[in-house]
Amino acid sequence: MKIHQTVTGLFLTSLLGACGGGGGGGDSSPPVAVGPVISTLSFPFKSAYVAMVQNGYTKNYSMSRDCTGTAVDSYAPAVAATGASASVSFPSASFAVRQTLGFTGTNCPAPGTATGYYDSNYTPFGSETSVTYRAYATTTTPTSVAFSIPSTVVVGATGTVGTASDFNKTPFGQFGTTVVSYVVVPETDSTAVVNLTYKSYDNANTLYKAQQDRYRISMTGALVPLSIDFVQYTGTSTAQLLFR
Numbered sequence: 001m002k003i004h005q006t007v008t009g010l011f012l013t014s015l016l017g018a019c020g021g022g023g024g025g026g027d028s029s030p031p032v033a034v035g036p037v038i039s040t041l042s043f044p045f046k047s048a049y050v051a052m053v054q055n056g057y058t059k060n061y062s063m064s065r066d067c068t069g070t071a072v073d074s075y076a077p078a079v080a081a082t083g084a085s086a087s088v089s090f091p092s093a094s095f096a097v098r099q100t101l102g103f104t105g106t107n108c109p110a111p112g113t114a115t116g117y118y119d120s121n122y123t124p125f126g127s128e129t130s131v132t133y134r135a136y137a138t139t140t141t142p143t144s145v146a147f148s149i150p151s152t153v154v155v156g157a158t159g160t161v162g163t164a165s166d167f168n169k170t171p172f173g174q175f176g177t178t179v180v181s182y183v184v185v186p187e188t189d190s191t192a193v194v195n196l197t198y199k200s201y202d203n204a205n206t207l208y209k210a211q212q213d214r215y216r217i218s219m220t221g222a223l224v225p226l227s228i229d230f231v232q233y234t235g236t237s238t239a240q241l242l243f244r
Contacts, residue, residue: 036186038155041219043184043192045153048223050122053078053097059225061243069105071243073225081117089133090125093117123147126164134164134178147180153217155192158183166200176202184217191218193226208233 056077063071081096095118102111116127124147126135136147147162164178178200185193194217200209214226228243 037189038186039189039192040154041190041192042152042154043217043219044151044221045194045217046149046151048217048221049149051221052223053095053118053122056097057225061228063103063105063108064242064244065240067103067105067108067241069103069108071104071108072100072102073228073243074100074102078118078122089128089135090117092119093125094120095122123149124162128169131169132167133169134166136162136164153182153184153192153194155184155186174203176200176208187216191216193217194223 052075054077056075058075059073061071061073063069076098078095078097081090081093097116097118098113099116100111100113103109112129114127114129117125119125124136126133128134149161150157150159158181160179160181162180164180165174166176166178167174178198181197181199183195183197185195187193194215196213196215198209198211198213199207202208209230209232211231212229214228216222216224216226218224226244228241230241230243232239
């Protein structure tokens with residue numbers, strides 16, 4: 001979910017299911033590892049997220065693990081969710097965003113497309129593919145959302161932003177839930193990295209899929225995608241993708 005990647009996680013699941021030394025003198029102690037600089041700034045998480053939804057982006061990734069090759073993640077700018085573009089699953093949505101994910105390489109899934117739906121404040125209702133959808137509310141036709149993005153964050157901040165219900169469309173039925181959380185980790189004195197984690201559980205509360213999306217955030221109000229780390233568990237086997 002990326003926050004918006006609630007979309008990516010939905011169709012990745014169905015797609016994958018278908019397919020030393022030196023010299024002299026003195027001090028011989030080992031070098032001290034230098035970690036990232038810990039910024040003391042407060043970063044505008046909510047406004048950076050809204051700007052990303054409004055403006056969209058295209059990100060080219062290099063993939064590794066089970067699928068080796070390249071991927072293009074295209075996240076179109078938000079448009080009004082009216083008329084034919086409005087989903088029957090999210091009739092109260094004000095905005096819609098279309099996302100496509102394409103692959104070129106070995107052992108890679110087929111391309112996929114999904115749509116995310118948002119209220120007038122760009123808070124997500126949920127997202128859908130042609131066969132599944134995810135709702136951040138307690139009903140299948142929500143009029144309000146249960147998703148909270150903090151206005152500002154600092155390095156070390158953690159929290160849960162939402163819990164979604166995941167449904168198959170045909171035959172209709174809930175097959176699990178997804179919990180979305182975040183942690184902010186250090187990078188430089190003027191930036192930080194927001195790790196968004198999506199953990200999906202089946203109806204027996206067994207974890208079957210996990211995804212971590214990493215974004216650089218700055219005081220300019222920008223979220224820049226860095227990587228996607230995806231793992232899906234199927235019985236005793238595991239499918240893994242790393243986008244970087």
